[in-house]
Amino acid sequence: MRNYWDYIKVEELLSLQGGFDNDESKLSNDEVVFIVVHQVYELWFKLILRELETARDLFCQNPVPDMKLANAATSLRRVVALFEQAVPHFRVMETLTTRDYLDFRDRLIPASGFQSAQMREIEILLGLDDNLRIPLGREGSYMAALRSSDGSASPALARVEQRRESGPSFKAVLYEWLARTPIDGPATQESAERFARAFIAGHEKEIENRIRLAKQNALTPDDIARLEQRYRAEIKFAERFLQAEDEEGLDDEARAFRRRLRAAIVFLESYRELPRLAWPREVIDLVIAVEQQMIIWRQRHARMVERVIGRRTGTGGSAGVDYLDQTALRYRIFNDLWAVRTILLRKPSVPLLSHEDEYRFRVED
Numbered sequence: 001m002r003n004y005w006d007y008i009k010v011e012e013l014l015s016l017q018g019g020f021d022n023d024e025s026k027l028s029n030d031e032v033v034f035i036v037v038h039q040v041y042e043l044w045f046k047l048i049l050r051e052l053e054t055a056r057d058l059f060c061q062n063p064v065p066d067m068k069l070a071n072a073a074t075s076l077r078r079v080v081a082l083f084e085q086a087v088p089h090f091r092v093m094e095t096l097t098t099r100d101y102l103d104f105r106d107r108l109i110p111a112s113g114f115q116s117a118q119m120r121e122i123e124i125l126l127g128l129d130d131n132l133r134i135p136l137g138r139e140g141s142y143m144a145a146l147r148s149s150d151g152s153a154s155p156a157l158a159r160v161e162q163r164r165e166s167g168p169s170f171k172a173v174l175y176e177w178l179a180r181t182p183i184d185g186p187a188t189q190e191s192a193e194r195f196a197r198a199f200i201a202g203h204e205k206e207i208e209n210r211i212r213l214a215k216q217n218a219l220t221p222d223d224i225a226r227l228e229q230r231y232r233a234e235i236k237f238a239e240r241f242l243q244a245e246d247e248e249g250l251d252d253e254a255r256a257f258r259r260r261l262r263a264a265i266v267f268l269e270s271y272r273e274l275p276r277l278a279w280p281r282e283v284i285d286l287v288i289a290v291e292q293q294m295i296i297w298r299q300r301h302a303r304m305v306e307r308v309i310g311r312r313t314g315t316g317g318s319a320g321v322d323y324l325d326q327t328a329l330r331y332r333i334f335n336d337l338w339a340v341r342t343i344l345l346r347k348p349s350v351p352l353l354s355h356e357d358e359y360r361f362r363v364e365d
């Protein structure tokens with residue numbers, strides 16, 4: 001019982017490409033390609049979910065054990081590699097010509113990628129906000145689309161329901177952890193807000209410099225005025241962002257939380273060479289990489305779809321490519337991590353720290 005086939009389950013695996021009628025001999029090569037490519041994707045998704053769950057569970061702890069940050073990074077790095085792997089894979093699907101696909105496409109209706117439970121699980125586990133979801137262009141929510149065509153429950157629906165109830169999202173626990181970062185002093189609201197003020201002051205310094213440069217470059221007075229206005233708007237953005245004034249309807253506690261969170265991200269990115277900030281900053285960078293790959297995946301899927309079926313209605317009943325392009329643009333999860341890029345400062349303008357030593361490695365302990 002220790003042979004390759006006993007372990008890898010080759011026979012079982014090769015018996016799963018029979019389509020609706022479980023008879024592979026009746027299927028064209030094109031249709032078997034269609035099935036296998038989907039199956040391979042579902043296997044990549046399975047691995048992605050395992051790693052995300054591991055990372056989520058690590059950040060659930062308070063405090064997060066320092067020694068485990070490297071494990072979180074390992075998991076996230078693997079998720080990035082898996083998505084990177086999954087993107088070019090659409091190339092195989094593109095060998096399907098429009099005409100050949102149409103030979104079996106109608107038999108698939110109403111099945112569609114809407115019913116890929118694992119993709120929905122990835123979105124939910126990462127923390128995609130349900131309010132962002134784009135209407136599918138048919139009755140019912142994305143959950144309804146997981147039901148069988150007679151409206152009955154399905155394994156896909158059960159999977160996604162179970163995922164929705166299975167604890168906090170990765171985003172929720174990651175943000176809780178970030179908001180506990182000690183920012184140039186103890187991990188308090190005061191430290192966070194003091195740092196944010198000093199950071200805004202750094203922006204004031206930068207802007208004077210930039211306006212001087214604009215003037216030196218002999219633009220017209222109108223151009224100078226326009227640029228100056230633009231730079232001032234950037235500072236205003238930085239200020240509103242750090243004070244969490246860009247979001248309406250937050251209660252005091254939620255606003256205070258967002259302030260700590262955002263100050264922490266700016267802090268980690270601004271002093272990333274300090275040894276004790278290096279792992280947290282690596283984690284942030286990997287989360288950005290995960291989201292970037294996921295967006296690229298959506299984009300790449302949409303381009304493959306456009307190539308194979310043009311802009312026709314999807315078998316799931318959506319607008320097809322238009323719908324998919326909207327998801328690539330609007331399904332964003334870690335907006336705060338991205339937004340910080342817009343307001344980071346050059347090293348010389350970053351505030352000097354009062355407690356820099358606390359972020360070094362200490363040989364004596």
Ligand code: HEM
Pocket residue numbers: 037038041042093096101111112113114115116119301305308309313314315316317318319320321323324327
């Ligand atoms: C010729 C191949 C393919 C075509 C023409 C195609 C087309 C489409 C279309 C039109 C949609 C929108 C839903 C609808 O109305 O039907 C969709 C959704 C989706 N497809 Fe595909 N697809 C193909 C292959 C794949 C593959 C290989 C995967 C990998 C798992 C995949 C995963 C998904 C997912 C997850 C969605 C849901 C997207 C969302 O709601 O955000 N598709 N696909």
Ligand SMILES: N[C@@H](CC(=O)c1ccccc1NC=O)C(=O)O
Pocket residue numbers: 038105108111112113114309313314315316
């Ligand atoms: N939505 C696709 C069909 C499709 O791709 C599909 C159909 C059944 C099972 C999985 C599918 N894959 C992903 O969307 C279409 O409109 O042609």
